[in-house]
Amino acid sequence: QEQLVESGGGLVQAGGSLNLSCAGSGRTFYAMGWFRQAPGSKREFVAAISWSGANTDYANSVEGRFTISRDNAKNTVYLQMNSLKPEDTAVYYCAGSLQYYTISSNSRGYDTWGQGTQVTVSS
Numbered sequence: 001q002e003q004l005v006e007s008g009g010g011l012v013q014a015g016g017s018l019n020l021s022c023a024g025s026g027r028t029f030y031a032m033g034w035f036r037q038a039p040g041s042k043r044e045f046v047a048a049i050s051w052s053g054a055n056t057d058y059a060n061s062v063e064g065r066f067t068i069s070r071d072n073a074k075n076t077v078y079l080q081m082n083s084l085k086p087e088d089t090a091v092y093y094c095a096g097s098l099q100y101y102t103i104s105s106n107s108r109g110y111d112t113w114g115q116g117t118q119v120t121v122s123s
Contacts, residue, residue, distance in 0.1 A: 002026035002112050004094045009117030016121070017082045022094030022114055024075040029096030031103045032070060032077040033110060036090035036119075043093070047079060048103035057103050062088075084121045091116040 008020040033048035047068040048057045067080040095110035
């Protein structure tokens with residue numbers, strides 16, 4: 001059974017950094033992405049990366065601060081988060097596509113989701 005498992009969340013002060021990991025198992029995931037959901041808000045797109053890693057996309061709110069990368073040998077995607085702000089506080093979800101190579105900022109572009117990892121940024 002296909003599965004995605006996130007790790008690396010936690011509590012950090014504003015201006016700090018965290019590195020999230022998402023390990024896939026069961027099958028190869030092609031396009032992969034990160035989404036987040038804050039309390040009382042809808043799930044929103046954060047970043048995505050193509051199968052080759054050559055194409056990436058970021059939400060405007062994280063551009064220049066977050067970096068998405070992947071290691072296909074490990075079927076793992078990473079999200080390096082720098083200069084964190086209190087408004088980055090959310091549950092972060094990893095998403096993977098078993099069908100599509102191209103990236104998408106729409107959650108419907110992904111068919112497999114992780115359980116989420118909490119990121120809390122204190123001011």
